[in-house]
Every structure is written in C-alpha cells, then in structure tokens.
Amino acid sequence: MDNQYKEELEKEERQECPIADSELCAWVGKNGCMPCYIRSMKDESDKQKSLENWKVMLSNLPRDIDSLHESDKCVLCKGKIHDTECYATVDMAHPEPKTMKGMIFGFGKKIRTPVGSLVTINMASCKKCKKEYTLMETFVWIFLVGMLALSLVLMMVPAIANPIANINEALPAGFVVGLTVLGYFLGKFFYSLYRKKISRDVKVDLLEIPLIRNMLDKGWFFFQDNKGMPKLFFSKKKTPGRLFCFEPKGEENVEKQS
Secondary structure: OOHHHHHHHHHHHHHHOOOOOOHHHHHHOOOOOOOOHHHHOOOHHHHHHHHHHHHHHHHOOOOOOOHHHHOOEOOOEOOOOOEOOEEEEEEEEEOOOOOEEEEEOEEEEEEEOOOOEEEEEEEEEOHHHHHHHHHHHHHHHHHHHHHHHHHHHHOOOHHHHHHHHHHOOOHHHHHHHHHHHHHHHHHHHHHHHHHHHHOOOEOOOHHHOHHHHHHHHOOOEEOOEEOOEEOOEEEOOOOHHHEOOOOOOOHHHHHHHO
C-alpha cells in the first residue's frame, strides 16, 4: 500500500474512531491504525467499552509502574545492587473491570470471570539474579528426573530387578514410582534450602518490591503462581508486544531502551 494513501486512510479513520487520542489509542495504536485491533470492531459501543475498560485498568495501577523496567539498576537485588543486564517478566491480573463470559467455552449462562485485566510487568534484572532464580526453579526437576532415570537404570540390572519382581510383579513399577516421588520431595527440600540461602542477596519474594506490593494491595494478583510464588520469565530484552507503559512508546523506542 502506498505510504501517502495509507496515511490519508488512517487520518480518516482517526477522525471517526471513538478512542482516537485517548490513553487506549496511545497504547494499542502505537504502530498505526491499520494493525489496531479496535479498528476491527464493528460495533461502536464495543470500541467505547474498550476505552472505559482501559481507564479502569489504569486507575488500578501505580502511576510509577514503568520505573520497574526503566531502571538502570536491577530491582531484584538486595545489598549490592547490580546494573540492568536483562529483564524479568511476570503476569498480573485484576478482577476489574467486570467481565462476563459463558460458563462452557464462552457459551451458556454468563458468569463473572476472575480476570478483568491482565498485564505483563517487565522488571529490570541482572544476570546474577537471573541465574539464582533459574537454578532455584530447576531443583525440583533435576531431582525428579534424576531419580526417575536412576530407578529405570536399576530396574535394567537383573541382579536388582529379578529379586524385586519375584516378590511381586507390580513391585518394579512401584519401585520406579517410589524413587520418582522421593526425587520430587528431595527437590522441594533443596529448593527451600537454596531459596533461603539466596534470599540474602535476591528478592525471591516479589512482595519485597514496593511497587509489586502496592499492586497486590490494589487487588492485583499473580496470574500464574505456585503457593503464592509467581513464575518469572527472563529475557535479554523487554517484551515489546506485551510491554505495559503509562507513557506508551513505539517499537523503535522500546528497542533503544532494551
């Protein structure tokens, strides 16, 4: 499509769009009107509803939330603070705005969903914190897979497998399951020990970050968690497509910051 024609088309659409020049437009329309999902909505009331929902979400967020990813220093460090070298992301949800959905795959009786807003929070991190978090999260899998592999190897040794099978045909399978379960609990045990060890230098509990605690006080919750502990994902750069900013920036500016 010719650039001049595209600009004229977008100009016409902006004049008719109910969310033009709003907070929602500044975010979802950061790459122009053509890829904006609001543009595909046929009902004008749906477009207006999207704007109202966006304003509700903004009202529930701390105004300085962007400082988590714009910081030059790692926000996960305790004690000695290291420079930002990568980014940690966590998905957070809020029950507002009120959202209704069918009970069965979107059909049937409408019920309120537990998630009304969902944002991905990017946090400045250093390689040390990334390493500690990643290692801590792998302890359970290391022991579980390790004990599973060990049990299978042992069951391939006739001197060990045959006496067990002679007692009961189901015992070899039980032996494998038993060692695998033992590996899981060993992994959880060493996970707890390692978590306590690194907690002196790393904020393993995200509630230690004031802005995250502020969000939780405002009704936000971790979208993916395990007994209150959210799953953190690390990457070298920010996540542009899902990056939340109170002052939205175009893709080019996001890349420069990364």
